Amino acid sequence: RASRELKGQPAVRAQIESTIGDSYMGIGEYVLAQQHFAAAEQAARSANLGVVEESRIMLRTAEAMANQGRIAEALAQGQRALGLLAAYPADDRDRLYAQSHVGSLECEANKSEDCRKHCSAALEGERRVLGKNDPETLATLGCLAYADTNLARFDEARPLYQSLIHGYRSSYGEDNSHTLNAINGLAIVDLEQKRFADAE
Numbered sequence: 001r002a003s004r005e006l007k008g009q010p011a012v013r014a015q016i017e018s019t020i021g022d023s024y025m026g027i028g029e030y031v032l033a034q035q036h037f038a039a040a041e042q043a044a045r046s047a048n049l050g051v052v053e054e055s056r057i058m059l060r061t062a063e064a065m066a067n068q069g070r071i072a073e074a075l076a077q078g079q080r081a082l083g084l085l086a087a088y089p090a091d092d093r094d095r096l097y098a099q100s101h102v103g104s105l106e107c108e109a110n111k112s113e114d115c116r117k118h119c120s121a122a123l124e125g126e127r128r129v130l131g132k133n134d135p136e137t138l139a140t141l142g143c144l145a146y147a148d149t150n151l152a153r154f155d156e157a158r159p160l161y162q163s164l165i166h167g168y169r170s171s172y173g174e175d176n177s178h179t180l181n182a183i184n185g186l187a188i189v190d191l192e193q194k195r196f197a198d199a200e
Helices: 010-026 030-046 050-067 071-083 093-108 113-130 133-148 153-172 177-192
Strands: none
Touching: 010 030, 010 050, 030 050, 050 071, 050 093, 071 093, 093 113, 093 133, 113 133, 133 153, 133 177, 153 177
């Protein structure tokens, strides 16, 4: 109904289409999610909601593409979203958010050096601006740890995973999926370094 009833209210439609897209993402319907994010992006542009809102929607579209295995398209979309914020200060929260997400997409595209560069720069800014246990900071920390693992920089990945585990335990608890995924990442580093007892 949003497309029929909200033609004259693009700002409202952008919000609703984004919510619908998020709902489809939550149940794994990534093609449908992408369609609704595209409608949200168009509505946001029509309503002149600004480049921050447009960039955030574009990053959600990129995530939907990545979940369909369309990594190259997703990365290009993410880079366009980051480009919209190029004039923003390096420590701007929204620019840091986009930079981190582009880094994550670069890791998925097996561009680990580029991923490491973007996530490292974003992490430094997020720690200053948001604090070390903010969810966005922790997500970027995980991205950097993953990049270092892919690059066989295990001695650098280890303390990152240890910090990530501590941050997720403090924020979400021992049995949360974020905590468990971080523990799994550290176990992989242990395996690569033949620390089999620690890995087990």
